[in-house]
Amino acid sequence: MWDWAAAPDYWIARFAVAHLVAITYLLGFVSALRQFRGLLGERGLTPIPRFLAHVPFRESPSLFHLHYSDRFFAGVCWAGIAGSAVALFADLAPLWAWLALWTLLWLLYLSIVNVGQVWYSFGWESLLLEAGFLVIFLGPAGIAPPTLVLWLLCWLLFRVEFGAGLIKMRGDSCWRDLTALYYHHETQPMPGPLSRWFHRLPRQAHQVEVLANHFTQLVVPFLLFAPQPVATAAGLVVVVTQGWLMLSGNFAWLNLLTITLACSAMSSGPFEPPPMAGLPPWFAVLVLVLTAVFAVLSYAPVRNMLGKRQVMNRSFNKLHLGNTYGAFGSITRTRYEVVVEGAADIDGPWREYGFKGKPGDPHRRPPQVAPYHLRLDWLMWFLALSPGYGRAWLPGLIKALLRNDEQVLRLLRHNPFPDRPPLLIRADLYHYRFTTRAERRETGAFWNRTRVGDFIPPLTLEDLS
Structure with missing residues (x-):
């Protein structure tokens, strides 16, 4: 049962979310380490030193305003890689160590994204930062998962899915006449090994795919906040559809993170929770403050979703918290x-x-x-x-x-x-x-x-x- 402070029945959800976010952080830091010199290094295509010379800290908060060198950037990446590996075992740590580790990971990756320029302009960068920030407040295995943080993770998933569904219905007519996937598998940014097979499916199958997409993105998000077992079923629908997308194309870690967020809606069912303490009073107050902050930050994405000129993948602040999301409002035919x-x-x-x-x-x-x-x-x-x-x-x-x-x-x-x-x-x-x-x-x-x-x-x- 949900209660206002703790939700011990969601201990498996907490475990899945924290470990999958740690894996995604690991991917992000490895990707940065392997590619930054050619893209962003001192002799890269868009050098970070040149960016820092023109953009002040208040417009792009980053550790690299204090110092930049290619060696220092590599050090930040290696620290993130090590921290991500440690985070896979952080559920055994005390609460203070959990908070410190996950805050460090968020600060390191924020520092990279905020100097990443066009190479880091993708929605899944902000999604990782927002999800990673919320995991700071999930707490380790020794205490019960905070109910309000689980709600905030579901709210993040709602914005990802519902925002994507709205932008499609408001955008290209091919989403409304169910022809979008006549083209998408072939024209998507990065086709995968099975994309050609998906493209060659009968057109009736493509129409079913579009209908399933509309149901998953426009109806299912509301069910995430329903009583159990409806919320778990809604999360499973998201997992299945995101798995389908992973098979049909390459979208970096967007699908992995969306599956991660879907886990936050799933209760542990018949599995008995292990012994857990309640939330320390100071931590419960911290979670309440976090919830109030996100309630304020949610004004901008809600206004964007309800407005007639909805935009996709927009960060409304330099910390990449309370963002709006969406994908493929228009489909290229060729x-x-x-x-x-x-x-x-x-x-x-x-x-x-x-x-x-x-x-x-x-x-x-x-x-x-x-x-x-x-x-x-x-x-x-x-x-x-x-x-x-x-x-x-x-x-x-x-x-x-x-x-x-x-x-x-x-x-x-x-x-x-x-x-x-x-x-x-x-x-x-x-x-x-x-x-x-x-x-x-x-x-x-x-x-x-x-x-x-x-x-x-x-x-x-x-x-x-």
């Missing part, structure tokens, strides 16, 4: 990809650079990337929608390729010029579509691609200077 090529001589031949996740070689099966996040690959998808998405970083990428910059090349899967830099770099725009079953049998390819035209003309280092 997939375009920017293919980057280099040449060692003015007469060619032109050789293609390979990316780790995004489509390139038509014969390569789309890889399973999630819950890991390939930031450059995601931005390349946006770049194909509009060149404006690359204004901050694309010139730096071209220059880095012309110099065979080691840190940037580590972000790629294949460098066709391992021995010496190319003389020229260009980019072409291609139309991609999944091959039919007959084409797959005949050619062995997963994609059929057709050149549309120039995206970037051939450039040398002298041209860029």
Whole structure:
């Protein structure tokens, strides 16, 4: 039973949420460590020192305002990795140690996100920070889970799901006429190994998928606050639909975090809770203050959801708390990809650079990337929608390729010029579509691609200077 202070019947929910958030933090810090030098380092595409020189602390709170070096950034990542590993066992710790550890993880990741610029502009970054902040107040296994924190986690899940459902119904007409998934599996940012199979399902199945999505995002969120066992059933529906999305595409850790939040609605059922103490009075007061703060912060996302001009994935403050969420308010009908090529001589031949996740070689099966996040690959998808998405970083990428910059090349899967830099770099725009079953049998390819035209003309280092 829920009571105003503690909910011992939700001890399994607390265990699942805390451990899954720790795993997600681990993914976030590992992703930052492996990619920051090429993207954000002192010689990266959008260097953090240049950002810090123009953006004050009050606009972007971060430890890196105190000091920045690539070595220090790597140290923050390693501290986050170690802390995330320790957090997997933190339920055995005393309350004060729990609070200190989870607060440290949140501060470290907030410091990275707030200097991450365009590479950290995804909604799941704010979602991890908000979920991670709430876990600070869940408490270890020695005390009963605070009821109000569980409610706040359910409220966060409500905003994720209901916000996404509203933006779809208000956005692209294909969500209302049930045709969205005629296109989405093929045109989504990062297709996975099974995306082609999903795309080839009968159209009636795609319509059922859309209807199930509307039910999960527009009806089920309200059931999260219903009495048991309805709330548990609602959480299970979210878990199943998010699992379906994980199979059909790569969305970094968005699906993992949504499943994590769904666990907060599930009671332990017939499993008897272990012995637990009640909430210490000072901690109960702290939870009440937290709830009051989030009640105030909720005004902005509620107003956004109810307003006629709803926006997706917006943080209303620099701490990324009380955010609004949403995804795919519009669906692209045709997939375009920017293919980057280099040449060692003015007469060619032109050789293609390979990316780790995004489509390139038509014969390569789309890889399973999630819950890991390939930031450059995601931005390349946006770049194909509009060149404006690359204004901050694309010139730096071209220059880095012309110099065979080691840190940037580590972000790629294949460098066709391992021995010496190319003389020229260009980019072409291609139309991609999944091959039919007959084409797959005949050619062995997963994609059929057709050149549309120039995206970037051939450039040398002298041209860029």
